[in-house]
Amino acid sequence: MPGLVADKILVTGALGQIGTELVEALREKHGPANVIASDIRGENTKASTNGGVHVLLDVLDTEAIITLCRQEGVGTIYHLAALLSATGEQNPELCRKVNVGGTISVLEAAKECSLRVFIPSSIAVFGPDAPKHAPQVTALNPTTVYGETKVKGELLAQEYWEKHGIDVRGIRYPGLISYKAPAGGGTTDYAVEIFEAALKDRYYNCFVRPDTRLPMLYMDDAIRATLMLMDAQVDTLGPSKAGYNIDCQSFTAEELAQAIAKEVDGFTCDFSPDVRQTYADSWPDSVDGSIAKQEWNWSPTYDLDEMVKAMLHGLSNKQEVR
Numbered sequence: 001m002p003g004l005v006a007d008k009i010l011v012t013g014a015l016g017q018i019g020t021e022l023v024e025a026l027r028e029k030h031g032p033a034n035v036i037a038s039d040i041r042g043e044n045t046k047a048s049t050n051g052g053v054h055v056l057l058d059v060l061d062t063e064a065i066i067t068l069c070r071q072e073g074v075g076t077i078y079h080l081a082a083l084l085s086a087t088g089e090q091n092p093e094l095c096r097k098v099n100v101g102g103t104i105s106v107l108e109a110a111k112e113c114s115l116r117v118f119i120p121s122s123i124a125v126f127g128p129d130a131p132k133h134a135p136q137v138t139a140l141n142p143t144t145v146y147g148e149t150k151v152k153g154e155l156l157a158q159e160y161w162e163k164h165g166i167d168v169r170g171i172r173y174p175g176l177i178s179y180k181a182p183a184g185g186g187t188t189d190y191a192v193e194i195f196e197a198a199l200k201d202r203y204y205n206c207f208v209r210p211d212t213r214l215p216m217l218y219m220d221d222a223i224r225a226t227l228m229l230m231d232a233q234v235d236t237l238g239p240s241k242a243g244y245n246i247d248c249q250s251f252t253a254e255e256l257a258q259a260i261a262k263e264v265d266g267f268t269c270d271f272s273p274d275v276r277q278t279y280a281d282s283w284p285d286s287v288d289g290s291i292a293k294q295e296w297n298w299s300p301t302y303d304l305d306e307m308v309k310a311m312l313h314g315l316s317n318k319q320e321v322r
Contacts, residue, residue: 136240
């Protein structure tokens, strides 16, 4: 029965933007004692220990992952530990080491311990030769190191499924927008930074052009999509299971700024593109999520205006608490 967990869940990268909220959602769904949050960082663990366990874990240490899974009775891993696009381009060797090496470690642990695994992919798998409305199946020729590691991750997931029978699933996340945790060094971080700047300074200087259009998703929808995919019966999933496109929002940086200006009096935005514009230009404007809709009934909840209101409300409450 979907939603019931016989074994514990391990989340790597639990202090990151996705991990912070996924741990919270998993603990609400399965109980705090059944979800182990892990990260290589030990600071600020309150977000991942609130009502549950946090452990220090290096995802490059395969034996440590295997030992933890055996000792704690882990049955599922959500592997979120990774370097994101902008950070990865600054240190490509480390990006490859963490993103590919960590994925291999988790998959080896899954093979040894018979685990189910969620490994996120990204719209960064697409390159400039992909259609601007990217289909599920197309050439994957990314121009970023981060994108290369995500293509490799999808290939590894497919390999471990075919050769070892490991149930590995993934979503090609678009840009993710959340107020609960800081953005983690991605090209789409402007879509998070702009909200805090709007409330604090009534001004934001955006690092991409105003006409930059990218697929985006509010974090509540991203978490819901992740849980839906992992709850889906395996026999309903096709060959895209290692990296599904999902339907999401698609708007320009200027449209986002205008939507915020409707809610925040006096807000203005300038645009000063930097190197991250190059990464954004290599990605699609939107994606075709019809296969995810067909196979596990995915559709998003938030549109642009609803997301803007939710973000501003959430950030305002967060600032009041501080």
